Amino acid sequence: MNEEQIQHYGDALYDAWRERRTIAPLLEQEPDITLADAYRIQLRYIERRVAAGETIVGKKIGVTSKPVQDFLGVFQPDFGQLTSGMVYQEGDVIDLGTLIQPKAEAELAFVLKEDLQGPGVTAMDVIRATDYVVPCFEIVDSRITDWKIRIQDTVADNASCGVYVLGKAKGDPRKLDITLAGMVLEKNGELHSTGVGAAVQGSPANAVAWLANTLGELGIPFKAGEVILSGSQSALVPVADGDELVCTVGGLGSCRVKFSGRSAV
Amino acid sequence: MSMEITLSREDIVRLCERVEGAQTRAYAIPKLTDEYPGMTIGDGYAVQLELRRRFLARGHKQVGWKAGLTSKAKMKQMGVDVPSIGFLTDRMARPENAAISTADLVHPRVECEVAFVMKDELKGPGCTAGAVLAATDYVLPAVEIIDSRFSGFKFDLPSVVADNGSSARFVGGGRARYARDLDLRTLGVVLEKNGEIVAMGASAAVLGHPAEAIAMLVNILAELGESLPAGSFVMSGGITEAIAVKPGDSVIARFQELGSVSMRFVE
Numbered sequence: 001m002n003e004e005q006i007q008h009y010g011d012a013l014y015d016a017w018r019e020r021r022t023i024a025p026l027l028e029q030e031p032d033i034t035l036a037d038a039y040r041i042q043l044r045y046i047e048r049r050v051a052a053g054e055t056i057v058g059k060k061i062g063v064t065s066k067p068v069q070d071f072l073g074v075f076q077p078d079f080g081q082l083t084s085g086m087v088y089q090e091g092d093v094i095d096l097g098t099l100i101q102p103k104a105e106a107e108l109a110f111v112l113k114e115d116l117q118g119p120g121v122t123a124m125d126v127i128r129a130t131d132y133v134v135p136c137f138e139i140v141d142s143r144i145t146d147w148k149i150r151i152q153d154t155v156a157d158n159a160s161c162g163v164y165v166l167g168k169a170k171g172d173p174r175k176l177d178i179t180l181a182g183m184v185l186e187k188n189g190e191l192h193s194t195g196v197g198a199a200v201q202g203s204p205a206n207a208v209a210w211l212a213n214t215l216g217e218l219g220i221p222f223k224a225g226e227v228i229l230s231g232s233q234s235a236l237v238p239v240a241d242g243d244e245l246v247c248t249v250g251g252l253g254s255c256r257v258k259f260s261g262r263s264a265v
Numbered sequence: 266m267s268m269e270i271t272l273s274r275e276d277i278v279r280l281c282e283r284v285e286g287a288q289t290r291a292y293a294i295p296k297l298t299d300e301y302p303g304m305t306i307g308d309g310y311a312v313q314l315e316l317r318r319r320f321l322a323r324g325h326k327q328v329g330w331k332a333g334l335t336s337k338a339k340m341k342q343m344g345v346d347v348p349s350i351g352f353l354t355d356r357m358a359r360p361e362n363a364a365i366s367t368a369d370l371v372h373p374r375v376e377c378e379v380a381f382v383m384k385d386e387l388k389g390p391g392c393t394a395g396a397v398l399a400a401t402d403y404v405l406p407a408v409e410i411i412d413s414r415f416s417g418f419k420f421d422l423p424s425v426v427a428d429n430g431s432s433a434r435f436v437g438g439g440r441a442r443y444a445r446d447l448d449l450r451t452l453g454v455v456l457e458k459n460g461e462i463v464a465m466g467a468s469a470a471v472l473g474h475p476a477e478a479i480a481m482l483v484n485i486l487a488e489l490g491e492s493l494p495a496g497s498f499v500m501s502g503g504i505t506e507a508i509a510v511k512p513g514d515s516v517i518a519r520f521q522e523l524g525s526v527s528m529r530f531v532e
Contacts, residue, residue, distance in 0.1 A: 066462075180521035182453030182467025191337065194467035194504075196453035196521075202462070250451030250467065250521050 001037045005030070010044025013157055016143040017045070020100050020264040025144050025153050038155035039218070045158055046081045057227055058082035059215070060138060061207045062159040063151070064200045064231030074151045077201065079211055080159030082227055088165040090255055094139060096241065097261040102141045102162050104239050104257070105232035106185045106247035108178060108197060108204045109136040109166055112224050116208075118216025123205035126212070127173050131224075133204075135167040135247050135255040138229050139239070141263075164229060169253025179203040182250035183233040188243060195233035197249075204230035268307040268488045276301065277308070281315040284428050287414035288316075291369045296415045296424040306345075309426030310489055316429060317352050325354040328498050330486070331409065332478040333430040334422075335471045335502025345422055348472070348502060350482050351430025361438030364531045365410065367512050370433055373412045373530070375510055376503030377454045377518040379468055379475040380407035380437055381444075383497045387479075389487030394476035397483070398444050400495075401476075406439035406454075406523040407500055408516065411507055435500060439524030450474045453521040454504045458514055464505035475501035 009026055016023045026033055026041070033041075050056065063069055064077045088094055096102060113131035141162030144153050154160045179202070183195040201207040207230045215222045237245060239259045248254040272280070280297055287294045297312075298304050321327060334340055335348045359365050367373055384402035412433035413420060425431060449468055456464040472478045478501040483493050493499065510516060510530050517527040 177453075177521055180453045180455060180519055182451040182469070182521055184451050184467050184469040191469055191473050194470045196455055196465045196467055198453070198455045198462060198519075199465050248451050250448060250453055 001030070001033065006037065006040045007044055009041045009156060011048065013041065013045040013143050014048035020098070022100060022143055022145040022265070025148050025150070026156055027150050027152055033152045035152060035155060038152040041156035042080065042158050045156070046083065049083050049085065054083040054085045056081055057084050057087065059211060059222070059226065060159055060161050060229040061211050061231045062154065064207050072151045077207055077210055077231065078151065078155050078159050079214065080161040082161065082164065082229070086161065086163045088163055088257070090165055090168050090257070092165065093258045093260050094163060094165065095261045096239065096259050096263040099139065099141045099162050099263045100143065101147060101265040102139045102239055102263050103236040104245055105138050105140060105236060106183055106195070106234035107136050107138055107229050107232055108249060109134050110208055110228040110230060112226055112228070114224050116212040116222045118213035121209050121212035121216070123203060123209045126205045126208040130173050132170040133173055133176065133178060133252070134170055135249040135252055136164060136229060137245060137247060137255055137257050138164045138232070165255060165257045166227065167253060167255030171252040173205070176251050178205060181252060184248045185234045185237065186246045187237060192237060193235040197233060199233045200231040207231045267305050268310065269305050270307045270311050271303060271305055272301065272308045272311065277311045277315055280312045280427060281319065284312060284414060285316055285319060291371050293371050293416040294414055296420045297427055298421050298424050304423040306423055306426055309423035312427035313351065313429050314489070320354055325356050327352055327354050328358065329353045330482055330493065330497060331430060331432055331500040332482045332502045335478040347485065348478060348481055349422060349426050349430045350485050351432040353432060353435060353498065353500070357432060357434050359434050359436050359528065361436055361526055361528070363436065363528050365434060365528055366532065367510070367530050368532055370412045371414055372418065373410050373433060373510050374507035375408050375410055375456070375516050376507040377456050377464070377505050377520070378407045378409055378500045378503055379449060379452065380405050381479055381499045381501065383493060383495055383499065386492055386495045387483045388492040389484035392480045392483035394474055394480050397476040397479040401444045403441040404444050404447070404449065404523070405437050405441045406518060406520040406526050407435055407437045408518050408526045408528065409500055409503065410434035436526055436528050437498065438526035439520060442523060447522050449476060452523065455519045456505050456508060457517045457519070458508060458510065463508050466504045468504055470504045471502045478502045
């Protein structure tokens with residue numbers, strides 16, 4: 001795609017995000033979009049958000065589980081950028097009015113104490129460079145109508161990122177088995193589903209290493225202090241006004257989040 | 266749950282012989298309710314207890330119990346609000362890292378469970394998870410090899426209870442731990458077959474906490490007029506879905522904090 005097309009679709013996604021509405025799948029409008037094109041569209045969309053005052057605070061990794069990869073017909077994860085406007089603290093109430101068609105996922109987040117420069121990064125480097133891990137929720141959202149996404153659509157749409165909330169419990173990956181740590185997700189006091197770290201690329205550290213290497217190839221910096229959402233360990237949970245979710249990572253602790261208001265769809 | 270027995274003694278013995286034949290010679294039979302549509306859960310337990318009486322009379326030693334149907338999804342599907350239980354004998358035990366023959370099984374499946382070894386006797390009714398933890402000597406990881414004797418693994422609650430909760434083989438192993446040193450609710454589990462992850466979950470999948478499943482088992486035993494003796498080995502129910510295995514398959518279950526349990530299957 002030429003630069004003009006990239007800008008057009010990046011701007012369309014930015015406008016849809018700002019106005020809380022959806023647009024038709026990009027592949028329906030432009031059947032030949034490649035994955036590389038999709039990441040350029042994402043970059044344009046994020047540049048627009050940064051130009052409007054946000055800063056880049058981290059990355060999210062998506063499409064990390066086998067069922068989602070099978071569904072989308074891809075055999076590697078994808079990533080998006082986390083911006084300052086997406087951040088909630090544990091205890092905050094997430095206003096669904098700022099979102100379009102949100103769903104929640106329980107994940108393990110990494111905070112780096114050293115830069116990770118790919119290519120050549122392994123899971124061992126990830127553990128070494130990690131300051132701490134925390135339980136978190138990512139509230140995914142799609143600017144694409146009815147979530148009718150293929151891999152190019154979700155990548156262009158910043159990996160369907162909405163907002164996220166980090167728990168307060170900090171863990172050291174040298175003391176915690178992040179691969180076998182269980183994930184228990186409760187909705188409104190009832191067990192919703194369970195999972196385990198290995199659901200993410202065999203181990204969440206593998207997903208972060210993939211990200212470091214991918215960013216290295218693209219020349220995108222991956223800096224100390226950045227937050228990395230490593231990929232969903234739970235089922236997708238629909239959320240509505242008044243809902244409360246708690247996810248607990250075995251050996252680490254919990255993240256609790258409440259929702260109020262109505263999303264656009 | 267109705268523990269009412271509606272079948273005659275003669276029918277119970279007849280059904281027991283049918284199940285016993287299928288179990289010992291490894292063939293599939295239609296579910297028992299096809300012939301006895303009015304069969305109750307109580308009738309199912311009467312058949313199971315007759316089966317146990319026969320095995321023990323032949324010198325099998327009972328080593329404990331298992332809880333089955335302990336996930337909410339599975340109970341809802343079956344339209345029941347209690348798990349089923351089944352007895353475990355020494356003949357069903359296989360050591361860790363064993364080669365397990367499938368020649369004497371119908372259509373085996375494996376599932377990962379947290380197992381409890383009791384230091385004190387427990388009696389229902391009214392047994393709680395707290396009482397279970399207080400009476401527990403240690404916990405360990407286990408893999409249960411279930412094998413419904415019913416065609417296509419299709420059954421209802423009275424039939425599966427009569428078939429001893431699909432019990433077939435079990436392997437305990439890994440690392441013994443004090444329950445008080447662990448959060449038994451959030452233990453992660455990964456089941457691998459031939460090196461590939463085939464099922465995953467966390468222990469809360471079992472009734473919110475595996476000790477809840479043991480408490481329910483003790484309360485079902487109370488309805489049958491029995492207690493859970495000290496020294497019992499008790500499996501609390503599958504954390505993951507059950508995965509089919511065949512000769513040549515190698516299985517390893519990896520548990521957070523509890524180590525792993527491995528086995529392979531042969532002709």
